[in-house]
Amino acid sequence: MAGVTGRLVRGWCLRAVRSSLQVPAQLHMSKTAMGASQKDFESAVNQMKLLKKDPGNEVKLKLYAHYKQATEGPCNTPKPGVFDLINKAKWDAWNALGNLPKETARQNYVDLVSGLSSSSDSSSQVKPEADRKQAGYETLVMTSEDGITKIMLNRPTKMNALTTQMYQEIMLALEAASKDDSTITVLTGNGSYFSSGNDLTNFVISPDELEERARRGAILLRDFVGCFIDFPKPLVAVVNGPAVGISVTILRLFDLVYASDRATFHTPFSHLGQTPEACSSYTFPSLMGPAKAAEMLIFGKKLTAAEACARGLVTEVFPDSTFQKEVWTRLKAYSKLPRNALRISKQMIRNHEKEKLHAINAEESRILQERWQSDECMNAIMNFLSRKAKL
Numbered sequence: 001m002a003g004v005t006g007r008l009v010r011g012w013c014l015r016a017v018r019s020s021l022q023v024p025a026q027l028h029m030s031k032t033a034m035g036a037s038q039k040d041f042e043s044a045v046n047q048m049k050l051l052k053k054d055p056g057n058e059v060k061l062k063l064y065a066h067y068k069q070a071t072e073g074p075c076n077t078p079k080p081g082v083f084d085l086i087n088k089a090k091w092d093a094w095n096a097l098g099n100l101p102k103e104t105a106r107q108n109y110v111d112l113v114s115g116l117s118s119s120s121d122s123s124s125q126v127k128p129e130a131d132r133k134q135a136g137y138e139t140l141v142m143t144s145e146d147g148i149t150k151i152m153l154n155r156p157t158k159m160n161a162l163t164t165q166m167y168q169e170i171m172l173a174l175e176a177a178s179k180d181d182s183t184i185t186v187l188t189g190n191g192s193y194f195s196s197g198n199d200l201t202n203f204v205i206s207p208d209e210l211e212e213r214a215r216r217g218a219i220l221l222r223d224f225v226g227c228f229i230d231f232p233k234p235l236v237a238v239v240n241g242p243a244v245g246i247s248v249t250i251l252r253l254f255d256l257v258y259a260s261d262r263a264t265f266h267t268p269f270s271h272l273g274q275t276p277e278a279c280s281s282y283t284f285p286s287l288m289g290p291a292k293a294a295e296m297l298i299f300g301k302k303l304t305a306a307e308a309c310a311r312g313l314v315t316e317v318f319p320d321s322t323f324q325k326e327v328w329t330r331l332k333a334y335s336k337l338p339r340n341a342l343r344i345s346k347q348m349i350r351n352h353e354k355e356k357l358h359a360i361n362a363e364e365s366r367i368l369q370e371r372w373q374s375d376e377c378m379n380a381i382m383n384f385l386s387r388k389a390k391l
């Protein structure tokens with residue numbers, strides 16, 4: 001019963017996420033091969049000129065940022081001064097797109113405009129050429145080719161720290177990947193980090209919001225981890241660099257973990273006044289024994305890739321210089337194996353402990369909900385934000 005309720009809650013949550021992102025569900029897969037053409041883009045730019053209803057500042061900033069990224073590439077102009085509020089907001093929005101490829105930005109722009117025109121009441125507006133358009137993600141790059149769907153975390157300037165939006169987009173991307181025709185799904189990071197874990201600015205809130213935000217955070221965490229527990233196809237982590245916090249603990253829910261020898265694995269929960277998540281309070285002791293798990297989860301010992309491999313958290317370590325080439329060659333070969341056999345074998349391995357993992361996930365999320373409201377946690381976050389503390 002608990003499992004069924006959990007699944008219902010997760011299903012509801014995905015619908016809520018979709019509506020909050022204002023993008024139709026069927027459009028959430030962005031395949032590079034099917035991206036918007038230059039003509040689609042120009043038609044979207046023209047369509048914006050016809051829009052009757054002001055879409056509001058937030059949307060206008062997104063449109064501006066994606067337009068600039070699509071036409072000029074990554075932001076490399078000087079940051080405006082703090083008092084130049086409008087230009088600073090525009091610069092921040094553009095800069096936040098990091099190295100998002102021009103094609104993805106173009107696609108995102110087309111999708112945003114299309115979402116605006118379909119929600120507006122103007123029937124006279126020109127329909128975009130591509131009803132086949134794929135919705136974009138703002139914090140991820142999602143591609144699909146050679147039987148492999150790749151979800152790439154894309155906030156390289158912030159070490160791929162996970163914002164609330166990013167957790168939501170990852171859930172949507174996993175949902176899309178679970179239904180597409182690929183054989184294998186891969187999660188990786190853009191830039192030097194795999195991910196620096198939870199974005200600590202998620203905690204920048206006023207004291208009177210704390211209780212409600214902690215409650216919502218716990219639901220988001222439970223649903224996020226639940227998507228990994230239930231993911232039906234082989235799931236591979238390509239750990240391109242250091243991993244911190246939840247980007248380490250979640251790895252035990254993957255089927256293969258390939259790491260560059262530059263990667264490190266760090267779970268500084270106690271330092272942050274927090275406690276383990278992603279089922280690691282159960283999976284880590286069962287994987288490496290309670291003493292080694294305690295060293296990581298209680299005392300925050302940072303492991304090298306070789307150490308993480310020796311403890312069973314990582315499948316194989318590759319030299320950084322050949323990492324991408326070796327890993328993708330391997331994955332392309334695996335992706336040619338019979339799809340259904342892979343899927344069924346995965347489920348046979350994972351199904352034994354699924355219900356248990358959901359129960360542990362719910363309990364860990366409940367405990368974290370309390371922790372996030374503690375002075376220990378708040379002080380640790382304040383220290384990071386005021387740069388008194390770094391890992």
Ligand SMILES: CCCCCC/C=C/C(=O)SCCNC(=O)CCNC(=O)[C@H](O)C(C)(C)COP(=O)(O)OP(=O)(O)OC[C@H]1O[C@@H](n2cnc3c(N)ncnc32)[C@H](O)[C@@H]1OP(=O)(O)O
Pocket residue numbers: 157158159161162167196197198199200201217218220221244245246247268269272274277384389390391
């Ligand atoms: C729904 C909620 C679910 C929550 C689940 C619970 C999850 C728990 C965790 O994941 S705990 C782990 C949290 N992560 C951290 O504590 C890492 C904090 N970051 C650091 O210590 C350092 O940034 C670093 C060691 C990762 C990298 O150091 P360095 O190489 O010196 O780079 P910078 O510090 O200059 O980083 C560049 C830029 O990125 C910002 N940034 C990096 N990581 C985070 C982060 N986790 N949260 C917020 N911001 C981050 C950093 O502030 C810099 O930004 P700036 O250029 O100053 O604007």
